[in-house]
Amino acid sequence: MSFYDSDDEPPNLIEVTDDAILSTLPDSTSVPNTARAASDISATQQQSKSLSQPKEQAPKNVRVPLTIICGFLGAGKSTLLKRILTERHGYRIAVIMNEFGDTADIEAKTINVASADDPTAENTEEFLELANGCLCCSIKDSGVAAIEKLMLKKGAFDYILLETTGLADPGPIAGMFWHNEEYATGLADITLDGVICVVDAVFGKKQMEEDHHTDDSKIGESLRQISGSDIVLLNKADLVSPSDLHETEAIIRSVNPAAPIYRTVKGEIDLGLILGVQSYKLPPPLASDEEKHARVHSDACDHDHDEEEKPLNHYQIRGVTSLQVTCPALSQAQFDKLDEWIRSVLWENKLPAPATPSTTEGESPEIRVLRCKGAFTSTTGKHYVLQGVRSMYEISELEENVAGKDQNEHASVGLPDRGKIVLIGKGLDDQVRKSLESVFV
Numbered sequence: 001m002s003f004y005d006s007d008d009e010p011p012n013l014i015e016v017t018d019d020a021i022l023s024t025l026p027d028s029t030s031v032p033n034t035a036r037a038a039s040d041i042s043a044t045q046q047q048s049k050s051l052s053q054p055k056e057q058a059p060k061n062v063r064v065p066l067t068i069i070c071g072f073l074g075a076g077k078s079t080l081l082k083r084i085l086t087e088r089h090g091y092r093i094a095v096i097m098n099e100f101g102d103t104a105d106i107e108a109k110t111i112n113v114a115s116a117d118d119p120t121a122e123n124t125e126e127f128l129e130l131a132n133g134c135l136c137c138s139i140k141d142s143g144v145a146a147i148e149k150l151m152l153k154k155g156a157f158d159y160i161l162l163e164t165t166g167l168a169d170p171g172p173i174a175g176m177f178w179h180n181e182e183y184a185t186g187l188a189d190i191t192l193d194g195v196i197c198v199v200d201a202v203f204g205k206k207q208m209e210e211d212h213h214t215d216d217s218k219i220g221e222s223l224r225q226i227s228g229s230d231i232v233l234l235n236k237a238d239l240v241s242p243s244d245l246h247e248t249e250a251i252i253r254s255v256n257p258a259a260p261i262y263r264t265v266k267g268e269i270d271l272g273l274i275l276g277v278q279s280y281k282l283p284p285p286l287a288s289d290e291e292k293h294a295r296v297h298s299d300a301c302d303h304d305h306d307e308e309e310k311p312l313n314h315y316q317i318r319g320v321t322s323l324q325v326t327c328p329a330l331s332q333a334q335f336d337k338l339d340e341w342i343r344s345v346l347w348e349n350k351l352p353a354p355a356t357p358s359t360t361e362g363e364s365p366e367i368r369v370l371r372c373k374g375a376f377t378s379t380t381g382k383h384y385v386l387q388g389v390r391s392m393y394e395i396s397e398l399e400e401n402v403a404g405k406d407q408n409e410h411a412s413v414g415l416p417d418r419g420k421i422v423l424i425g426k427g428l429d430d431q432v433r434k435s436l437e438s439v440f441v
């Protein structure tokens, strides 16, 4: 069946009135219509008209960054979205609010969620003008076809935000956008900037505990969301005590040590920390424990730091664990061994056979890596970044102008003295650590 069979066909643009514009905003009262300049209005009308057919002068060679916003049910995803859309950031943003819940469908690229009996799945596509002068194209549809069709309007917006449902697993969605070269149409024009997970400071810990207690062969959604994220926002920080915040942060960090955690109230955050961060291109912020500790506690930090590093002795998150291994500058042989090791673990879910088999070590448990990141150098002085989502991974050489940047210039840039590899997933025990470390001997 063709992807563009009539049932799957994404909707055409509908003309919108000012009332329609305001009613589609997350909170229409917060966007004063009078704030729009006449020139902005005519620009909007011009854009609206041009939407039904691609603008000929639209730049075709620039990739549009996309940020996925996932997070627990009611954690504050829409609040964050609203905040981004009403900030003066200069981006013209396309927003996709969708029902990307059935991840298997996404992987199969056969999504058609607009089922006749789902009243929320009505196909609408609207073009909005916001008070800050940015344009917002909102697609309340959920198929890949809708995104591809959106990309035909490339040039009308320069950033895409995709808000998933509270139950969505961001991994397959991120994977789809990350390695989209195989798709012939619009998706190839998108570059994945990063995945933000909004965690509810009030219920997040309970949610993770519940997911932790589920069947050990499964991984709960909240843990998948945290493990698949590049940035975590611990939202509703106003509603809980500092010690509760700290405890939730510790759990999040134990699941995903590679993601910076920022405390927020109603999604209030410097947008430079979450948008345009190029998580899949630049070295991950694999800070030392001390630096990570400082970053997590940079603001609203009013608790006793001596209390901080107490282990979580009442429970451990069993569903997902992480493994961090440092590595020296790699020779070509070590580089090849690392590549082979990663392939075995990500593709075959097992450790490669050791060069000298040990009689003391038993069968390795099944390994399931949800996410891996790393940054390291070669003995020839080249810098590399490792990125992986599920079974897909990429080791890319860092451009010299990026590698040479001062660490302070960009939160994500700056190579550690020693390389570091982080794996997040299941079955990452000491045997896996030893096996990975043996690559660097």
Ligand SMILES: Nc1nc2c(ncn2[C@@H]2O[C@H](COP(=O)(O)OP(=O)(O)OP(=O)(O)O)[C@@H](O)[C@H]2O)c(=O)[nH]1
Pocket (backbone or CB within 6 Å): 071, 072, 073, 074, 075, 076, 077, 078, 079, 080, 165, 166, 235, 236, 237, 238, 239, 264, 265, 266, 267
């Ligand atoms: N006190 C407080 N309330 C917040 C904060 N952030 C969001 N809320 C409120 O929490 C409720 C849920 O926020 P939403 O932004 O709708 O959450 P969501 O993640 O989009 O919800 P779903 O789409 O249903 O999963 C709303 O009533 C918000 O006003 C915060 O930082 N502090």
